[in-house]
Amino acid sequence: MSMSRADVTAALESALSEVLDRKVTGLTGETRLFDDLHLDSTTMLETLMHLEDSLGLEVDPEELEADDFETVDTFTDFALAQLAGERAA
């Protein structure tokens, strides 16, 4: 079963709620992870670690780029590409 954008957004909301210890809902594609949600470099990595568990994703630390973590949209593109890559591999 393939993952949709909505699935990734839901997983992201749940990961952010855990990491930031407050309910995070209503993310849109344009929501900026650092500026709007006030993530910092520590909480961003923790969010990613949560998502690895919930999405069954394993990121390659050498392929992570700052641009991927700019907005909900760029992150979703990144997560979907990673998931597609894992299935192909």
Add this chain to the structure above:
Amino acid sequence: MTAPRLLHSLLDEAAEATPGRTALETATDSVTYGALATASRNAAHLLRTAGVRRGDRVVISSPDAITVTVAVHAASRAGAMFSVLHEQVRERPLEHVLTDCEPAVLVTDDPGVSATATAHGVRVLGSREVREAPGPREGAGPSLPAPLAVDAVCLIYTSGTTSLPKAVVCTHQQMLFAVHAIQDRLAYRADDVVYSPLPLSFDYGLYQVFLTFLAGARLRAGSVAETGPPLLRSLETSGATVLASVPSVSDRLAWLVRRARNRPRLRLLTNTGAALADTTIATLREAMPTLSVQLMYGLTECKRATIMPPDGDLRRPGSSGTALPGTEVFTIGDDGARLGPGEIGQFVVRGPHVMAGYWRRPELTAERFHLREGLFPELRTGDYGRLDEDGYLYFSGRRDDLYKERGFRVSATEVEAAARRVEGVASAAVLPPGPENGGTAVLAVVGDLAPSEVLDRMRGLIEEYKIPRRCVPVPELPVNTNGKTDRRALTALIHDAAHS
């Protein structure tokens, strides 16, 4: 007689020796030593034109490391004092700074910061104006003043035991001494790429600029976005050889590097801010066998007190090194008398790196920057611990980290270190006894173990009486902008969990 060396002399000397070499770069921009020297000289004239006089304050709030560096050196040349603020200092905290130091100019592109400054009658300059200031016309306008080495050049706002942040005042010669003494120990090389994930508002971040310039090396300033998950890649693509780190950054790097196929070419990692977990150091060493680690201890009031020799922690675990060359560190008892090796007391620092005092806080200055015999400055740090026979410092806690439980004096730092040594505990923090936690100390841990198991396994690692009775698992330890545990947020986190 030659002109005195001033803070901007570090830049000018490097610009004269290697004008075409890259001094500073970010993800999207870079500047050479020659261009930086020229830009800051032009910006100094702009500050003069904007009304900045010798002794005036210039506040800087910008996410762009190049803008900050130009403005810092421009202020130094103009005989002014600069203060670099974290971009999150806005509204009330920003108003406090503006009221406290009454700057003549504030450099920012942020509309909110700009509006607050304007409301306080402070002239605002944008980053473009500062970075691209035209050179002064031949023979036009006032010439730049000639500051003295004993003039103040920098205000660094720190929070402490007082409720509002206070500024540590630093002169040219105090900062220059600190930079030279630190470089004597760290030995940055001209071919180094120094990667700094720390904001320039954080004093160790700011000093990376001066240390890099003294070595004639290249500084790579990492943004918040680059130093999260992409940290490893950012280190690789920048060719970083030195990482100026704090525990939260080192912990991230350890997690990333465990998975990596290629290892970054780091030769040196320095740590400040708080103790680095043994497990983190071990992971980094295993992944990067050529990496040296240098642990340090210091505080803004003297910048840096002690530094470990490279990998000295392997021989003397738990120590933060010896006093900088030309300085001393010793301990005193509650009566102010000097203590001997092994005796726990308050650390006192003496040397040319002890800064001038707190801006407009005479009482606090007299207390911390104590004058022995009414004459000789010594910094009473408020930090506690001991020195061994060879002068190696062992930090045991801040005065406010020390608490009494069951009649015993306990250091939260020490309890946290013991908890981190338990296998399965990723990180730990102690909340000292207080009304919020029922009068007993609470240990908060991140990890997979059951709380009772953590407490059980701490037995043997530390005296029984130092082990808190209550242990609470938390998903993460909240940290403040300096990478230290935010105890207030942690109290709220534990309190909310217990009542939801």
